[in-house]
Amino acid sequence: MNAARVFRLRPGWRLQWEPAQGRHVLLYPEGMVQLNDSAGAVLGLVDGRRDLAAILSALGERFPEAETLADDVHEFLAEALAQGWIRDTEAT
Amino acid sequence: MMAPDTEHDVTPGPPLWLLAELTYRCPLQCPYCSNPLDFAAHRDELTTDEWRDVLRQSRALGAAQLGFSGGEPLVRDDLEALVAEARELGFYTNLITSGLGLDSARITALQAAGLDHIQISLQAADDDLAAAVAGAPRAHAKKLAMARAVKAAGYPMVLNVVLHRHNIDDIDRLIALCDELGADAVELATCQHYGWAQLNRAGLLPSRAQVEAAEAATGRWRERLAARGRDMRLLFVVPDYYAERPKACMGGWGSLFMTVAPDGAVLPCHSARELPMAFPTVREQSLAAIWQESAAFNRFRGDAWMSPTCRDCDERHHDYGGCRCQAYLLTGDPAATDPVCARSPDHGVIEAARDEAARDGRGLDGLVARNVRASRVFCRQ
Ligand code: SF4
Numbered sequence: 213m214n215a216a217r218v219f220r221l222r223p224g225w226r227l228q229w230e231p232a233q234g235r236h237v238l239l240y241p242e243g244m245v246q247l248n249d250s251a252g253a254v255l256g257l258v259d260g261r262r263d264l265a266a267i268l269s270a271l272g273e274r275f276p277e278a279e280t281l282a283d284d285v286h287e288f289l290a291e292a293l294a295q296g297w298i299r300d301t302e303a304t
Numbered sequence: 305m306m307a308p309d310t311e312h313d314v315t316p317g318p319p320l321w322l323l324a325e326l327t328y329r330c331p332l333q334c335p336y337c338s339n340p341l342d343f344a345a346h347r348d349e350l351t352t353d354e355w356r357d358v359l360r361q362s363r364a365l366g367a368a369q370l371g372f373s374g375g376e377p378l379v380r381d382d383l384e385a386l387v388a389e390a391r392e393l394g395f396y397t398n399l400i401t402s403g404l405g406l407d408s409a410r411i412t413a414l415q416a417a418g419l420d421h422i423q424i425s426l427q428a429a430d431d432d433l434a435a436a437v438a439g440a441p442r443a444h445a446k447k448l449a450m451a452r453a454v455k456a457a458g459y460p461m462v463l464n465v466v467l468h469r470h471n472i473d474d475i476d477r478l479i480a481l482c483d484e485l486g487a488d489a490v491e492l493a494t495c496q497h498y499g500w501a502q503l504n505r506a507g508l509l510p511s512r513a514q515v516e517a518a519e520a521a522t523g524r525w526r527e528r529l530a531a532r533g534r535d536m537r538l539l540f541v542v543p544d545y546y547a548e549r550p551k552a553c554m555g556g557w558g559s560l561f562m563t564v565a566p567d568g569a570v571l572p573c574h575s576a577r578e579l580p581m582a583f584p585t586v587r588e589q590s591l592a593a594i595w596q597e598s599a600a601f602n603r604f605r606g607d608a609w610m611s612p613t614c615r616d617c618d619e620r621h622h623d624y625g626g627c628r629c630q631a632y633l634l635t636g637d638p639a640a641t642d643p644v645c646a647r648s649p650d651h652g653v654i655e656a657a658r659d660e661a662a663r664d665g666r667g668l669d670g671l672v673a674r675n676v677r678a679s680r681v682f683c684r685q
């Protein structure tokens with residue numbers, strides 16, 4: 213995973229807050245991934261423009277008390293890529 | 305990926321899935337159709353406004369995934385309006401279609417309405433077999449053209465192929481066709497025996513050797529696709545009749561899924577109408593009352609209703625005792641242990657069904673086609 217690449221959700225997939233479940237879910241053809249708080253926060257920043265550094269700095273602003281996020285976020289994004297939830301492309 | 309609740313009290317969580325069966329009308333006549341045998345008796349379809357209300361109520365209850373199905377949902381000319389309403393409410397909208405009734409104008413209109421995904425079903429890998437299965441001579445070519453148009457419009461596309469003894473040996477050609485059409489995922493589902501498929505079971509059930517060969521071929525395809533970097537998921541569904549344990553049907557009765565039938569009957573799954581019990585309709589009660597309080601939805605929640613075999617079994621929170629429809633169809637008792645389970649005292653009926661199927665030499669033309677004429681025979685007078 214190259215740090216300069218930007219992330220976006222897989223085309224046709226949608227991230228959404230579900231009040232009835234009290235969590236973010238990732239909706240895709242005939243299915244749903246139920247996300248925990250941190251996964252929801254990270255995916256909420258996956259917008260087709262941010263790269264890893266931008267995601268980390270946005271998270272840092274939002275959760276200043278959280279310290280060493282970088283490894284966890286890196287690991288989560290790698291997993292999300294492997295699962296096919298997100299795609300990465302060259303920054304344009 | 306929807307994890308069932310781990311608690312097993314009887315207070316239901318929200319229904320996360322709504323299957324909106326807009327109509328039982330369909331131009332095809334698949335002999336494995338899961339619609340009820342007496343579908344012709346339920347002709348009083350909900351109006352557009354009634355469907356809008358169903359969408360609003362179910363979204364308020366927490367439903368997030370929505371399937372428009374049938375019958376053939378494209379038969380309804382208010383489909384686009386309903387998709388727009390659903391999308392506005394925040395549903396992820398799936399159209400589950402045979403592809404017949406679709407054309408490029410409708411693909412564009414559905415896209416404008418916000419439709420998220422189209423699932424098209426294929427009957428076979430070639431025209432002749434597809435025509436014999438669906439009872440419609442030119443349907444296959446039309447489906448292929450529509451699958452291409454759906455991909456060209458930029459939708460994610462799941463292709464669904466119902467497998468049975470007459471097409472399962474073509475698995476390689478079927479997967480190759482789906483690959484060529486650009487599918488994002490393929491469901492290779494040996495038919496489940498409810499509705500018309502139960503009626504035609506002996507003429508549809510593949511042999512164990514056929515199932516094993518098809519599963520192995522699917523495994524080889526997964527490796528080949530991965531080697532090419534092609535992201536096309538293959539889901540192979542083994543028929544219950546060759547399993548040792550039943551499926552966790554619908555993730556548990558009244559636990560995640562809700563089906564609204566064309567006439568407004570609310571069901572815990574699309575086959576439940578075959579059970580000897582009454583289901584409330586949206587014309588009589590609110591969806592919230594039906595989901596939370598109706599006798600029908602509460603009947604098989606929790607585990608107090610279970611047969612002694614299941615109640616004492618440590619797997620009961622894993623498969624919920626299997627499928628209620630299958631239990632009823634095969635034993636006459638909807639609360640019985642699903643006979644698919646090797647622990648069921650009725651498991652012998654599964655072996656008997658396999659033997660019966662092995663002796664059945666009928667071709668597709670010997671099966672009962674799903675159509676209004678045949679359905680009238682099953683309508684309660
Ligand atoms: S299974 Fe075949 S006959 Fe039944 S609704 Fe689907 S396309 Fe129509």
Ligand code: SF4
Pocket residue numbers: 549550613614615617618619620621623624625626641642645646647648
């Ligand atoms: S006995 Fe009942 S609960 Fe146990 S595995 Fe079989 S069907 Fe499931």
